[in-house]
Amino acid sequence: MGRRKIAPPAGPRSTISRFRSVAARGGGGVAPSSPYPSTPGSLKPSPLLPPPRGPPVIRTRYASEVNEADDGTTQTIAGWLQDVRLMGNLAFLVIRDRTGIAQATVLKKKVPELHELAGQIQRESAVSITGTVQMSDKAKLGWEILPDNIQVLNESEAPLPMGVVDRVGVDLDTRLDNRFLDVRRPEVAAIFKIRHEVIHAAGEYLRDKGFLEIHTSCINAASSEGGTEVYKFQYFEKEAFLAQSPQLYKQMMMATGFDRVFEFARYFRAEKHNTTRHLNESTAIDFEMAWIQNEEDVMKVIEGLMNAIWTAVHEKRQEELALVGAEVPIPKLPFLRITYTDAIEKINKASLNGDRKLDKPLEFGDDIGTEAERILGDVLMKEGHDFYFITKWPLAPKPFYVHPEGKDMGSKLCRGFDLDYRGVELLSGAQRIHEPELLKEGIKRVGLDPTDFEGYLTSFRYGMPPHGGCGIGIERILMQMLGLPNIREAVLFPRDRTRLYP
RNA sequence: GCCCCGAUAGUGUAGUGGCCUAUCAUACGGCCCUGUCGAGGCCGUGACCCGGAUUCGAAUUCCGGUCGGGGCGCCA
Numbered sequence: 001m002g003r004r005k006i007a008p009p010a011g012p013r014s015t016i017s018r019f020r021s022v023a024a025r026g027g028g029g030v031a032p033s034s035p036y037p038s039t040p041g042s043l044k045p046s047p048l049l050p051p052p053r054g055p056p057v058i059r060t061r062y063a064s065e066v067n068e069a070d071d072g073t074t075q076t077i078a079g080w081l082q083d084v085r086l087m088g089n090l091a092f093l094v095i096r097d098r099t100g101i102a103q104a105t106v107l108k109k110k111v112p113e114l115h116e117l118a119g120q121i122q123r124e125s126a127v128s129i130t131g132t133v134q135m136s137d138k139a140k141l142g143w144e145i146l147p148d149n150i151q152v153l154n155e156s157e158a159p160l161p162m163g164v165v166d167r168v169g170v171d172l173d174t175r176l177d178n179r180f181l182d183v184r185r186p187e188v189a190a191i192f193k194i195r196h197e198v199i200h201a202a203g204e205y206l207r208d209k210g211f212l213e214i215h216t217s218c219i220n221a222a223s224s225e226g227g228t229e230v231y232k233f234q235y236f237e238k239e240a241f242l243a244q245s246p247q248l249y250k251q252m253m254m255a256t257g258f259d260r261v262f263e264f265a266r267y268f269r270a271e272k273h274n275t276t277r278h279l280n281e282s283t284a285i286d287f288e289m290a291w292i293q294n295e296e297d298v299m300k301v302i303e304g305l306m307n308a309i310w311t312a313v314h315e316k317r318q319e320e321l322a323l324v325g326a327e328v329p330i331p332k333l334p335f336l337r338i339t340y341t342d343a344i345e346k347i348n349k350a351s352l353n354g355d356r357k358l359d360k361p362l363e364f365g366d367d368i369g370t371e372a373e374r375i376l377g378d379v380l381m382k383e384g385h386d387f388y389f390i391t392k393w394p395l396a397p398k399p400f401y402v403h404p405e406g407k408d409m410g411s412k413l414c415r416g417f418d419l420d421y422r423g424v425e426l427l428s429g430a431q432r433i434h435e436p437e438l439l440k441e442g443i444k445r446v447g448l449d450p451t452d453f454e455g456y457l458t459s460f461r462y463g464m465p466p467h468g469g470c471g472i473g474i475e476r477i478l479m480q481m482l483g484l485p486n487i488r489e490a491v492l493f494p495r496d497r498t499r500l501y502p
Numbered sequence: 503g504c505c506c507c508g509a510u511a512g513u514g515u516a517g518u519g520g521c522c523u524a525u526c527a528u529a530c531g532g533c534c535c536u537g538u539c540g541a542g543g544c545c546g547u548g549a550c551c552c553g554g555a556u557u558c559g560a561a562u563u564c565c566g567g568u569c570g571g572g573g574c575g576c577c578a
Binding site: 162427 | 514536538541578
């Protein structure tokens with residue numbers, strides 16, 4: 001079943017958009033008076049007014065807002081018709097909105113029209129139900145609404161391309177093809193509510209620490225940081241590239257006097273990776289800070305930032321965490337710092353007698369690969385460390401802008417570091433090179449041509465202060481924090497090796 | 503870039519040459535049911551990715567194609 005099969009609907013279906021509203025005759029409920037004409041189709045639509053055919057009131061309460069005080073009152077709830085349980089002489093309608101679910105109980109004896117209608121409405125239709133709220137022990141929620149009026153605002157087609165609440169599995173691919181339906185599932189929506197909290201907490205923390213929020217361009221001229229493939233495209237008469245990160249711009253900002261900047265950045269990487277941990281378009285919290293003594297100043301900010309994020313999610317999103325089935329503890333500060341040299345030693349030792357094994361031991365200068373990262377994660381988690389910095393890397397596997405440990409390229413080590421969480425890299429950061437001549441050497445070190453970096457290098461020639469920073473993958477944070485099996489779960493509309501739609 | 507795997511109703515699956523005019527669940531349609539809450543009962547509709555080959559016979563084996571998933575690398 002190819003995803004291509006699920007293309008946008010070919011054409012309108014007149015039968016699904018028809019407006020249906022059935023009000024019970026007589027009865028106790030008085031529909032709230034409407035400031036708007038309610039005769040269907042009697043007015044021309046105006047962009048300034050609510051839909052002329054609209055109901056008097058779409059909603060007076062969200063499902064989870066209803067409480068004892070509402071007992072006996074007329075209320076209107078609105079949402080998607082999750083389920084209809086039709087009995088011979090009564091019917092239960094389950095309505096889901098962004099806050100939870102409500103049950104409407106329809107008695108055939110009292111409102112035969114509504115009972116008949118209940119059996120006809122497709123699941124996942126958008127409905128608005130007005131009726132009397134009744135506290136009841138018979139209802140699982142402790143209350144139910146006895147409808148006087150059920151409005152079908154927009155009927156759903158059937159069958160659904162994927163079940164929202166069905167007790168059958170749905171492949172991630174199918175879910176992503178139908179993301180709007182997928183996100184109707186509370187456990188999926190929860191991921192994005194947590195994502196919102198992560199971003200909110202990060203922004204709040206960084207602003208509080210004096211970081212200025214900026215936005216740099218995603219469209220770049222020829223220069224590339226190297227290390228990854230970039231997307232090339234035609235920019236009028238020139239060729240241009242999609243930014244692999246805002247790295248160079250962030251650094252240029254260090255020469256402006258802003259001192260500290262951050263950006264919620266997009267990374268575009270044209271790498272044909274086939275993993276559950278990579279995206280071709282990802283989002284990052286990127287920051288850069290000037291006038292630092294060394295990379296430890298950067299790590300301190302990261303510690304505080306991660307603490308702020310984890311704490312915010314822990315304190316504000318327990319409901320969503322329960323839906324996702326994740327526990328997010330408040331981090332223990334300070335985070336462990338382990339040097340690269342100690343890390344590979346630990347990895348090699350654990351590889352000899354652990355469950356995970358490396359083909360050959362790591363030697364100084366090797367990058368720490370995926371399996372080695374996991375081994376280290378296992379070992380350090382057992383020692384009580386979820387978060388840990390890997391510091392004092394050799395220069396070789398790091399990008400050109402990372403500052404060598406000493407004052408020149410003669411150093412074996414550098415001032416770059418990674419922050420890992422439970423065996424996966426969340427971010428990499430460093431003190432950057434701020435001396436223009438050394439930076440040129442750095443560029444040459446990785447086989448690039450300094451003449452391709454003119455604009456960037458120029459900003460270093462007029463008093464660039466010592467600085468450092470990092471880029472933190474937001475999807476990585478969510479994936480690791482929540483234990484998601486696939487990074488695509490953390491993006492509404494992921495772009496990967498093959499997915500360009502929706 | 504290297505390597506592995508998969509494609510069966512709307513959805514998720516069973517099926518390793520004849521017992522397959524293809525299993526089960528869920529969805530969908532119909533009927534029954536006054537307290538469901540994973541509602542239940544009965545009935546029904548609905549599928550083997552495309553092309554070629556082997557064979558008396560192919561969902562099943564082989565070849566090619568298309569589409570997709572994943573591991574490593576790269577990285578966040």
